[in-house]
């Protein structure tokens with residue numbers, strides 16, 4: 001059978017499980033996952049290659065009503081990502097139900113006219129498959145171009161292999177666009193920044209909001225193979241700085257340690273990580289800061 005290839009965008013409201021699903025598909029941790037909304041700021045190309053085909057996944061930031069300027073950029077990227085996709089995986093959340101935010105997603109998806117696979121995620125919460133199917137039928141009414149629906153649990157992996165098979169089947173015939181061992185087209189620098197930001201969100205819980213940005217100053221591969229990374233964690237308020245530093249530096253040490261462990265695993269080399277905390281008032285309102293600190297540069301070009 002002919003080899004298939006194409007671009008598939010994941011769309012859905014914040015927190016529906018898009019990053020978790022891309023990570024499942026790719027089998028390695030590339031998109032960051034947290035239980036806070038709007039974790040994913042960039043389009044992340046996760047690339048899956050099988051014998052039958054190659055899929056380039058775009059994990060878009062959740063579509064939502066923008067509350068501030070950064071929010072506006074996020075929606076712009078999410079909507080922009082739809083164009084140029086061969087297929088959309090539109091995700092809805094069994095646990096959260098159908099909300100106004102799903103209607104907003106539907107508006108963008110329906111306007112795009114791109115074929116849709118509807119994915120009902122978090123069915124591990126459903127009491128039985130009948131209830132999950134009923135939910136899928138209700139959700140289908142929102143979207144115009146649904147070809148099929150799937151019931152999955154991205155977290156447990158239920159239904160994910162079948163979904164991947166059907167996605168590849170649905171793609172047009174085409175060549176391998178990337179070598180097999182490439183799992184993401186994102187720069188390592190970007191991944192380093194996202195890993196650090198993930199640890200900040202993970203360890204500081206609700207105290208540090210999404211206003212946190214990470215800026216990578218140095219990303220240098222030394223002759224002995226050690227990767228030297230120097231980065232700033234950027235917060236908006238002076239009061240947030242001591243939270244990130246922690247008592248006697250305990251918090252930033254922990255952030256650095258966990259981030260370093262993930263980086264060493266992903267980059268497969270020893271990492272030396274230096275972290276600093278900077279306060280930049282209202283950086284989210286200033287375009288140049290947004291591009292630097294939210295690592296959005298490539299998406300806005």
Ligand SMILES: Nc1nc2c(ncn2[C@@H]2O[C@H](COP(=O)(O)OP(=O)(O)OP(=O)(O)O)[C@@H](O)[C@H]2O)c(=O)[nH]1
Pocket residue numbers: 012013014015016017018019020021032033034035036037038039040041060061062121122123124125152153154155156
């Ligand atoms: N019970 C359950 N929880 C899940 C499942 N998939 C994802 N989650 C949880 O849902 C939350 C959000 O997951 P993410 O993958 O970060 O969601 P996202 O859609 O990428 O979120 P944004 O980047 O904010 O748009 C996390 O706490 C996940 O652990 C699932 O199949 N079942």
